[in-house]
Amino acid sequence: MATKRKVNNLLALAVLSAMVDRPKHRYEIAQTLRDRGKEQDMAIKWGSLYTVVQSLEKAGFLEIVGSERDGARPERVIYQITEAGRAELTDWTKELIAVPEPEQHRFVAGLSILGVLPPDEVIELLSKRIDALSQIIGGVRRELDKVLAMKLPRLFIVESEFGLAMLEAEMAWARSFRDEIADGTFPEVDWWRQVHADAIPPAEVIAYVERGLAEPEPS
Numbered sequence: 273m274a275t276k277r278k279v280n281n282l283l284a285l286a287v288l289s290a291m292v293d294r295p296k297h298r299y300e301i302a303q304t305l306r307d308r309g310k311e312q313d314m315a316i317k318w319g320s321l322y323t324v325v326q327s328l329e330k331a332g333f334l335e336i337v338g339s340e341r342d343g344a345r346p347e348r349v350i351y352q353i354t355e356a357g358r359a360e361l362t363d364w365t366k367e368l369i370a371v372p373e374p375e376q377h378r379f380v381a382g383l384s385i386l387g388v389l390p391p392d393e394v395i396e397l398l399s400k401r402i403d404a405l406s407q408i409i410g411g412v413r414r415e416l417d418k419v420l421a422m423k424l425p426r427l428f429i430v431e432s433e434f435g436l437a438m439l440e441a442e443m444a445w446a447r448s449f450r451d452e453i454a455d456g457t458f459p460e461v462d463w464w465r466q467v468h469a470d471a472i473p474p475a476e477v478i479a480y481v482e483r484g485l486a487e488p489e490p491s
Contacts, residue, residue, distance in 0.1 A: 295352035333357030
């Protein structure tokens with residue numbers, strides 16, 4: 273089970289990771305996260321950065337160590353990570369690696385109510401998704417090739433490798449599912465098609481399923 277964190281926002285984890293080398297003000301923190309492409313690893317709302325930094329300070333994970341002013345610009349507060357912050361960073365990372373946690377996925381939401389669409393339309397939609405995934409995968413592979421050409425340690429690209437593997441697995445599953453529907457090997461596909469062809473009311477369909485029937489009873 274995931275630990276209840278004092279600051280339970282993945283942006284906070286990213287901020288802590290950006291602070292381990294030296295003290296920074298908020299603008300430097302934001303630039304570090306952008307330079308590392310963290311918005312590709314997690315959903316980052318840049319407008320929340322100030323609030324997250326304040327929350328980390330309040331929790332004792334960051335502390336103010338000074339300020340600086342550059343010309344007429346507003347004064348910039350400089351933060352550094354505390355020992356408690358380093359411990360939180362380490363513990364949180366261990367949990368994320370070791371503890372599986374259900375994550376919401378828009379595709380799964382669509383699959384959960386797939387029956388509202390006729391199977392032939394689903395075949396077309398899955399084909400569109402497969403094409404889109406192929407394009408995305410091609411882009412990710414090209415970016416990975418660029419990074420590998422820079423001779424960076426693999427340690428710094430494993431998250432990209434994982435993302436690529438997940439995309440490839442999703443595309444393979446979507447293609448297999450589409451082909452099952454198209455070639456008629458998907459169970460109950462004929463009934464599924466009949467339900468839409470005959471415009472059978474959803475309440476009746478649900479009743480069939482709840483009674484454990486594979487297809488509507490003959491009228």
